[in-house]
Amino acid sequence: MTAIGIISLDNYDDIIDRMDDKYVSALNTLITTMISDWANDNHIFYKRINSERYFFVAKEADVDRMKEHQFVLLKQVKEAEINSEFVLTLSMGIAYGDAEIEKIGEIAQNNLDLAQARGGDQVVVKDTDPNAKPQFFGGNTDGTIRRTRTRSRAMSLALKKIFLENQKVFIMGHRFPDMDAVGAAFGIAGLAKLANREAYVLLNREEVNPDMTRCLSELDKYTELSEMVITEKEALQKIDHRSVLVMVDYHKPSLSISQTVYDAFEKIIIIDHHRRGDEFPNKPLLTYIETSASSASELVSEFIQFQTNRKIRLPKFVPTLLLAGIYVDTKSFAVRTTGKTFDMASFLKTQGADIALVQYLLSSDLDSYLSISRLVARSDYYRKDIVVSVADEREVYDGVTVAKTADTLLSLNGIHASFVITKQAGDVIGISARSSGTINVQTIMEALGGGGHFTNAATQIKGKTLDEVQQELFQELDKLERTKE
Ligand SMILES: [Mn+2]
Secondary structure, three states, X not given: OEEEEEEEEOOHHHHHOOOOHHHHHHHHHHHHHHHHHXXXXXXXXXXXXXXXXXXXXXEHHHHXXXXXXXOHHHHHHHHOOOOOOOOOOEEEEXXXXXOOHHXXXXXXXXXXXXXXXXXXXXEEXXXXXXXXXXXXXXXXXXXXXXXXXXXXXXXXXXXXXXXXXXXXXXXXXXXXXXXXHHHHHHHHHHHHHHOOOEEEEEOOOOOOOHHHHHHHHHHOOOHHHHOOEEOXXXXXXXXXXXXXXXXXXXXXXXXXXXXXXXXXXXXXXXXXXXOOOOXXXXXXXXXXXXXXXXXXXXXXXXXXXXXXXXXXXXOOOHHHXXXXXXXXXXXXXXXXXXXXXXXXXXXXHHOOOOHHHHHHHHOOOHHHHHHHXXXXXXXXXXXOOEXXXXXXXXOEOOHHHHHHHHHHHHOOOOOOEEEEEEEEOOOEEEEEEEEOOOOOXXXXXXXXXXXXOOOEEEEXXXXXXXXXXXXXXXXXXXXXXXXXX
């Protein structure tokens, strides 16, 4: 079977930005040599399209050989001494199958988009058979593709344009929303209001974590905001052909607060900072997935910055919610924080964010502190820098407690990855995984049917016991150990 591949250098522009011309040409030669050697080793035909893109034609057997060698080119490019400041990474999209060449090429392109949306430095391979699942290789650095001010401005304007073309803007986060999902949701609602559109935030008050209950009762003090909150039933009555759905802080339809509401929409916008997974809405109007951002709230704050000024301001309490979202996802500016995160925090403060109120929203109760301590006490080493905690099977934990436990374990000296396995509501077993950046917990969780980020991922498994899930996790960790050797 014929295979088509597209190779793209993820951060070529960033790297050559401040380089002397003569170094740029040396860099081009180096890259071309590496790709050419790799192509020769695999007996494939390749061609350079432009300075950052190549394409190749091969047989399925050649792709199998590349897989066997774990796409060694990824590693070679990354290890090349190009620039002391940056590491160059590359992504590839490959497709093969019985379909027409045209179709194979199109799927190869989609695979490349997926590889880059997932943070780059990886290969996505897929058979053209519509039932085939994509295979992922690499992805061992934490996102090198950086977002630019130009791109977020363009997104902000595109979003406004879509709002103006529609009448009603519905916003939904993931199930059991956290502060980031709620902050981003009300941020988007604020933008819809600025465009004089009806805005609705879908929440299910039955399915919220204890932390969120306090936030929602605070929210009820601001009628302007609480009026926007609607239930599944109310939403279904209001949705019409001039309605658009904005998914914030998630992109997998099955994680929606209400799947029925999701299904009712044809026009969908996605704003997320999680690495793109396999499950994805069909033909969204607009997709903004930025894994380099700390939080969805950070992305939304950036949009707001482009659409507000001294006279046009957001409703009260929204900047506070957005800042709380950033606080939670960065663990008070300790992880995934960039200069831009601080810029946005500063911007939100000038917009009236109340830091004391943020602290109040985020403070934990004694009960939750005790649950975390119990889980920490049950943890054990997988190896000296990886810990796994397995809860008592008679106890059911909420997602926030589990996530906080995984964070707590990771914050301990010498621990590079933590996994917390607990029984959760609805008779599922959940794993929350964290990493300090040396171990890719996303791929481990994906192997167990979940997803997330390089450093922060999770999964939910039905119909298994805690022990069985632990065994499965250990098997995945063993595999990881073996590929290292
Ligand atoms: Mn988030």
